[in-house]
Amino acid sequence: MANARGASETRRAIMRSAADLFAELGYSNTSLRAVAADAGCDPALIGHYFASKEDLYSAVVEETVRPAEAIREAMERGDPDAAEWLMRHAVADWNDPVQQRRILGVLRSAADLPAARERLSRSLLPREVADSGADEVKVWLISSLFIGVNTSRRMGLLDPGLAEDDEEMVRALAPVVAAFLAPQGIAGGARASS
Template identity: 70%
Template sequence: MAETRGIPGTRQTIMRSAADLFAELGYRNTSLRAVAADAGCDPALIGHYFASKEALYDAVVAETVRPAELFREAIGRRDPGAAEWLLRHAVTDWGDPVQRRRILGVLRSALDLPAARERFTQSLVPEGIAGADEIRLALISSLLVGVMTSRHMGLLSPELAKDGDSAELVRALAPAVAALLVAEPAGGAGSDRSE
């Protein structure tokens, strides 16, 4: 088995197989043996790259759900243009059928298991982001997950649901995301409601 360790691309092949199986079966029903069979490798090789099924799932989440650094930049900019920039990056992933399937698989696994849900949630918020910014990102994430799921289920109008041309969807969502990105914290400037 030692000769197969370190073959270029093996780790990525394992992760692709795991992502596909998590998408199809969910976290709970995906076994490391099934991942190894799909990847065409010995199950022991998975242990060489990943300490556990949980570690493999963490790696799949990190590669599949990639908003943390995008969110950090968008929060740092705090301008309405950051919303469109963020949305264009998000809907690019939705337009790729393989990536969309994997994202939905990660979400399915997050619903399936509390530990998977916690890992998914942690992947959305960059390190060092807390307080009001963390709440903003949680709300933006919820909005994006809801829209992506609705789009996948065919609940959106055809103009917003079509793959390939996401400009209309970005325009429709941008004001809501911009409002969250540039919102003043409670008690901050603009919070005086007296008339």
């Protein structure tokens, strides 16, 4: 049991280090040797858990970027509070410093490398969500809204009062999200008029 715990802790340390270095340096400038040094393990040990740097990046993305599942759940709820629930879920992620570092690393790396962009894209709409019958356009649009608002917030582009007040952020964005969640929301209306 101690070995399993040690292996799990080592894998988590590698993931944390990779997420931090992807955030700081981007995908292209992050080496597996640097990740191992930061995680305090032998570089060969990374190969035990991850087949390649791309595989490590994919694991970081999968653990970090996960709005589609929450969006699908909000769509299935179908109640008037679903948009507010979803916004609170997003704000909780935005306020978690570890999650923030990982999100920034994923976005920075996606800007660097086409393969990283493809992995991020697949994470925003995983196969199980697409197969669930959820409106893919709405999932993409809500995910994009969350990424844009979160990035603007982190860069100081939003009004400080709004950016620092979670409740105000929820109140401001919940009606927009509710429009996307509605059965004939923005995406449905856009398709109907084209």
